Amino acid sequence: MSHSNPPTPRRFAASGPLTGRVAVPGDKSISHRAIMLGALAVGETRVTGLLEGEDVLATAAAMRAMGATIVRQARNERGEAAWSIHGVGVGGLLQPTQALDMGNSGTSTRLLMGLVASHPIRAMFTGDASLSKRPMGRVIEPLSQMGAAFEASGQALGGGRLPLMLRGISPAVPITYRLPVASAQVKSAVLLAGLNTAGITTVIEPVPTRDHSERMLRGFGAKLEVGEDAGARVIRIHGEAELTPQVITVPGDPSSAAFFAVAALLVPGSDLVIANVGLNPTRAALFDVLRQMGGSIEELDRREVGGEPVADLRVRHSILTGIDVDPMVVPAMVDEFPVLFVAAALAQGTTTTKGLDELRVKESDRITAMADALTLAGARVEEHEDGLTIEGTGGDLLRGTPEYEWVTTHLDHRIAMSMAVAGLASRDGVQVDDTGPIATSFPTFEALLSRAMHGEPA
Numbered sequence: 228m229s230h231s232n233p234p235t236p237r238r239f240a241a242s243g244p245l246t247g248r249v250a251v252p253g254d255k256s257i258s259h260r261a262i263m264l265g266a267l268a269v270g271e272t273r274v275t276g277l278l279e280g281e282d283v284l285a286t287a288a289a290m291r292a293m294g295a296t297i298v299r300q301a302r303n304e305r306g307e308a309a310w311s312i313h314g315v316g317v318g319g320l321l322q323p324t325q326a327l328d329m330g331n332s333g334t335s336t337r338l339l340m341g342l343v344a345s346h347p348i349r350a351m352f353t354g355d356a357s358l359s360k361r362p363m364g365r366v367i368e369p370l371s372q373m374g375a376a377f378e379a380s381g382q383a384l385g386g387g388r389l390p391l392m393l394r395g396i397s398p399a400v401p402i403t404y405r406l407p408v409a410s411a412q413v414k415s416a417v418l419l420a421g422l423n424t425a426g427i428t429t430v431i432e433p434v435p436t437r438d439h440s441e442r443m444l445r446g447f448g449a450k451l452e453v454g455e456d457a458g459a460r461v462i463r464i465h466g467e468a469e470l471t472p473q474v475i476t477v478p479g480d481p482s483s484a485a486f487f488a489v490a491a492l493l494v495p496g497s498d499l500v501i502a503n504v505g506l507n508p509t510r511a512a513l514f515d516v517l518r519q520m521g522g523s524i525e526e527l528d529r530r531e532v533g534g535e536p537v538a539d540l541r542v543r544h545s546i547l548t549g550i551d552v553d554p555m556v557v558p559a560m561v562d563e564f565p566v567l568f569v570a571a572a573l574a575q576g577t578t579t580t581k582g583l584d585e586l587r588v589k590e591s592d593r594i595t596a597m598a599d600a601l602t603l604a605g606a607r608v609e610e611h612e613d614g615l616t617i618e619g620t621g622g623d624l625l626r627g628t629p630e631y632e633w634v635t636t637h638l639d640h641r642i643a644m645s646m647a648v649a650g651l652a653s654r655d656g657v658q659v660d661d662t663g664p665i666a667t668s669f670p671t672f673e674a675l676l677s678r679a680m681h682g683e684p685a
């Protein structure tokens with residue numbers, strides 16, 4: 228995994244328009260959930276379009292360590308690999324014999340903690356340097372209320388950081404939990420713990436977050452109800468569920484498509500089709516924000532794939548105008564702000580963003596990391612506690628990084644890819660200190676970028 232490999236620096240520079248057609252790999256959030264639920268259903272679940280990135284492979288390795296059989300099969304006639312998963316049944320997870328290495332993946336860690344919490348097993352969770360700094364208190368709190376116990380080795384549990392030992396419990400106690408932060412990972416951890424908990428576990432979500440867990444739990448046959456109470460979403464899962472194996476097609480990841488969309492908007496002459504992009508409304512706000520800024524993004528062939536709305540996006544070079552981004556949209560584009568900042572750095576006028584506190588606890592502090600990176604590349608950026616204000620160039624190229632200086636990516640794939648896009652729209656190119664982390668979510672990023680820059684069909 229990237230955290231154990233030597234850094235792979237690279238310079239990204241302008242090299243003509245992005246044209247032709249690219250298809251981004253499968254959605255990371257949906258891929259994690261397909262493996263987890265497949266590993267809990269009795270019988271064979273088949274998944275195509277699975278993201279074969281390090282984060283998802285960490286989830287697969289952990290589910291194997293707890294008893295599931297997960298096999299990658301040969302490509303079919305359309306060139307897609309299929310994954311076959313034989314699950315252990317809800318309640319059937321086995322005690323892993325070694326620590327579960329979550330690598331760089333917050334989603335794997337928090338969702339799997341939810342699963343382990345209501346099984347009578349113990350699991351040690353470890354991760355790389357980035358993941359070991361991220362807060363786990365947000366899942367420790369509700370899962371402890373359900374009866375699970377957490378222990379930290381060599382540090383106070385109050386720190387809530389990996390490595391952590393989790394002792395699950397069965398029967399666990401069903402709870403009603405109101406989310407204190409807008410987090411799909413916390414919501415999902417509680418719902419997944421509720422799967423093997425007799426009775427009804429309820430999550431109250433004041434601000435809606437991505438709903439892939441709810442969609443997929445229902446798809447696998449769990450009894451799950453979504454209602455509303457005083458403007459909040461109320462999600463109730465009936466425990467001791469039995470999951471029925473499924474055939475799943477994972478749509479392309481909008482969070483990966485985001486880099487190509489912004490690159491095509493910024494590089495003059497670009498006209499690119501990004502195929503098979505998932506457009507679940509709880510995920511796709513970036514494309515609306517870019518349109519509000521004047522970006523030409525057209526949806527072609529809107530359809531449904533795996534129970535999720537999907538379209539091909541045709542993106543053409545556009546002169547963008549800065550805007551005040553509505554803080555209400557933050558959860559629906561939480562991972563897309565780093566690349567939106569790059570778009571803002573080339574827009575006409577000022578872009579302001581607020582309400583981005585959660586960006587400070589991702590793979591890196593994405594507010595500071597992007598402020599530093601864009602400033603190094605010559606952009607005008609002002610950092611605030613909960614966002615950035617960016618004064619755009621009005622369509623002129625960024626200067627790029629000085630000759631012997633590199634953008635620091637802090638083991639964060641989205642910083643690396645965002646600054647790669649900035650490099651394409653710069654005069655001197657942008658040097659990124661480590662492209663290794665890109666493999667966590669988008670292993671084919673550099674190959675697809677080179678294909679788009681040569682205008683090859685997908």
Ligand SMILES: O=C(O)C1=C[C@@H](OP(=O)(O)O)[C@@H](O)[C@H](O)C1
Nearest residue numbers: 256334409410411412413561562
């Ligand atoms: O549930 C998920 O799959 C994810 C939820 C988000 O995290 P939070 O729930 O912590 O906001 C997002 O940043 C992450 O990339 C994936």
Ligand SMILES: C=C(OP(=O)(O)O)C(=O)O
Nearest residue numbers: 331332333334335562589
């Ligand atoms: C925040 C992210 O992922 P995770 O929390 O799973 O590490 C991301 O992919 O941008």
